Amino acid sequence: MEDALYGGGGFFVTGAPAAHFRTSVHASPLFASAILRLVSRVDEALGRPERLDVVDVGAGRGELLATLRHAAPAELAARMSLTGVDRAPRPPSLPASVAWEPVPPAGITGVLLATEWLDNVPLDVVEDGRYVTVDGSGVESAGAPAAPADLEWLSRWWPDSPRAEVGAARDRAWAGAVATVERGLALAVDYGHVLGERPVGGTLTGYRSGRQVPPVPDGSCDITAHVAMDSVAEAGGRPYTLVSQRKALRALGVDGARPPIALASTDPVGYVRALASASAAAELTDRAGLGGHLWLLHPIAIDLPALGTWDDDRHDGPT
Numbered sequence: 001m002e003d004a005l006y007g008g009g010g011f012f013v014t015g016a017p018a019a020h021f022r023t024s025v026h027a028s029p030l031f032a033s034a035i036l037r038l039v040s041r042v043d044e045a046l047g048r049p050e051r052l053d054v055v056d057v058g059a060g061r062g063e064l065l066a067t068l069r070h071a072a073p074a075e076l077a078a079r080m081s082l083t084g085v086d087r088a089p090r091p092p093s094l095p096a097s098v099a100w101e102p103v104p105p106a107g108i109t110g111v112l113l114a115t116e117w118l119d120n121v122p123l124d125v126v127e128d129g130r131y132v133t134v135d136g137s138g139v140e141s142a143g144a145p146a147a148p149a150d151l152e153w154l155s156r157w158w159p160d161s162p163r164a165e166v167g168a169a170r171d172r173a174w175a176g177a178v179a180t181v182e183r184g185l186a187l188a189v190d191y192g193h194v195l196g197e198r199p200v201g202g203t204l205t206g207y208r209s210g211r212q213v214p215p216v217p218d219g220s221c222d223i224t225a226h227v228a229m230d231s232v233a234e235a236g237g238r239p240y241t242l243v244s245q246r247k248a249l250r251a252l253g254v255d256g257a258r259p260p261i262a263l264a265s266t267d268p269v270g271y272v273r274a275l276a277s278a279s280a281a282a283e284l285t286d287r288a289g290l291g292g293h294l295w296l297l298h299p300i301a302i303d304l305p306a307l308g309t310w311d312d313d314r315h316d317g318p319t
Contacts, residue, residue: 001122004217006087011219012120013088032067034252035113039068042111042185043076045302052079053110053184057177058117059084062094069095081110104180112181114174114188116293118232119224121173125204126154127163138216157231158198165202167228171235178236178298186236186298189245192229199226229294236298245293 005011043052056065062084069082083099084090090100104112125132126146133143146154150166158164178186193199203226206215215223233240297304 001217001223004219004223005120005122007219009219011222012086014219029067029071030254031249032064032071034249034254035064036068036071037252038185038187039072039080039111040076042302043079046109046183048079049109050079051081051109052076053081053083053105053108053112055083055085055104055108055110055112055180057085057104057112057114058120059086059100060088061091062098062100064113064115065098066095069097104177106180108181108184110181110184112177112184112186114177114186114190116190118170118174118188118190118227119192120222121170123169123225124150124166125163125202126150126166132163134215134217136216136218138214153231157195157228161198161200161202163201164198165204165225165228167231170227171231174232175235175237178300181298181300183301184299185302186300188227188229188232188236188296189293190227190229190296191292192227192232192294194228194230194242198228227294229296233296233298236296239299239304241297241304243295243297245295248295 003010006013039052039054043049046052054065054068056062059065065082065084069077069080072080081099082097083101083105084094085101085104087102094100124146127142129151130145131143132140134140146166150168153166153168154161154164157167174188191203193203204215204223205225206213206221206223208221213221215221217223229242233242
């Protein structure tokens with residue numbers, strides 16, 4: 001998985017990932033608008049520092065950062081220091097004001113974002129106590145016995161399943177990312193699951209040209225697996241809150257409600273615009289689609305209540 005995604009001919013190093021799958025960032029500018037509102041709330045909670053860092057881990061082609069730079073009010077934009085973090089080369093179209101690094105910088109005061117990054121952090125699959133190996137054509141076979149540490153992780157976080165994905169590498173990756181934030185907020189947004197709701201047999205799959213395909217590790221497709229978000233949350237440290245994207249976006253002003261039909265007769269152009277916005281919001285908050293993402297928020301040296309109301313029926317973390 002490491003070689004297929006990030007090796008010399010890896011999918012994320014040589015390809016154009018946005019052509020193969022659709023994320024919240026690509027779906028609608030409403031997502032970036034919601035992130036900008038959250039960044040503004042963090043800025044206020046920090047007392048409007050001279051420099052406000054916004055770091056996007058797994059930045060792809062830098063689309064989210066470019067949108068934030070364009071949409072931020074002038075006063076905020078003047079203080080924002082934007083950094084994209086990705087193992088792929090710097091996108092040629094990225095504005096010069098946006099920095100590009102292979103790892104998150106230390107000493108962040110502001111917001112660290114990881115939107116659909118953790119699902120592409122390579123992991124191992126274990127079946128019946130042995131690692132699953134796969135060749136370049138996708139044929140699986142039983143490999144070496146799983147390491148005791150991986151079996152311990154499975155025993156705690158994904159018990160009683162003959163086949164499961166070991167999330168320890170994601171835990172380490174997120175803990176390292178959170179550790180770079182001195183003051184502010186670390187936010188991970190991803191498809192995920194929690195203990196008691198793990199998918200039977202796991203979620204490892206591939207995507208190519210917008211279609212789900214077998215996860216063949218030849219560099220031609222995205223290889224991804226949903227994230228054990230409760231394990232990642234604990235690794236990142238407390239306090240934290242785990243909430244559905246549907247509720248998070250609603251707390252940030254994204255609502256999929258249709259505009260009143262009466263508006264069509266008084267302001268037809270405004271009605272069409274409001275209807276298009278409602279349709280985009282509905283896609284972002286659809287429980288069966290992008291709304292099924294989970295948001296993991298780690299406030300660091302600030303109070304989470306200052307950022308809004310983050311409650312969820314099933315996924316509240318300790319605060």
